[in-house]
Amino acid sequence: MQPVFSPLPDDLRLALELFDTAQALRDRRGEWALVQQHKKLSLASNQAHRIRTGKLVAFRPAGAFEAKARKNRDKDTGESEVWARYVGLPPAQAA
Template identity: 45%
Template sequence: MHARFEPLPAPTRSQEAHDTAQALREHPDQWAHIETLGNLNRATNLAYRIRTGRHSAFRPAGAFDATARLADDGTANVYACHISANERDS
């Protein structure tokens, strides 16, 4: 074991998630398929993280809606949309 002193690397984020969130912002109130995952539990968890803003790309909380749907092959699809300010205020 050895000590090598060097600057700490910058934290990285998933650019793909940020790009997806930006695309949704550019098309408010339109649903889009954003991900296919191996099972409904994982897809539901991601949808929850998007809705609540726990996924940093989809903040502030409440700015996005998301849902998961089971596919015929057993995988699950995640759909999301950016909620326009007019819709959030009503």
């Protein structure tokens, strides 16, 4: 079978970006960082929940990251932001 070279599909590229983001947060433990912007607060809140609970594989184990959704106060566009930080392994998993 011969390989077929083409740009990475968007869903895989997004997954790789999430792993890169999670690693960058691990490298700077405890520091908050803007990780994504969304048009609606509900979408930002959903993503923050998925980060906190480890539903996104890149941000496992659950509880290792804190995440919050905030309305962007600098713009009148109604956009929202997802902020996250790495806090380390939960006490039960650190042992």
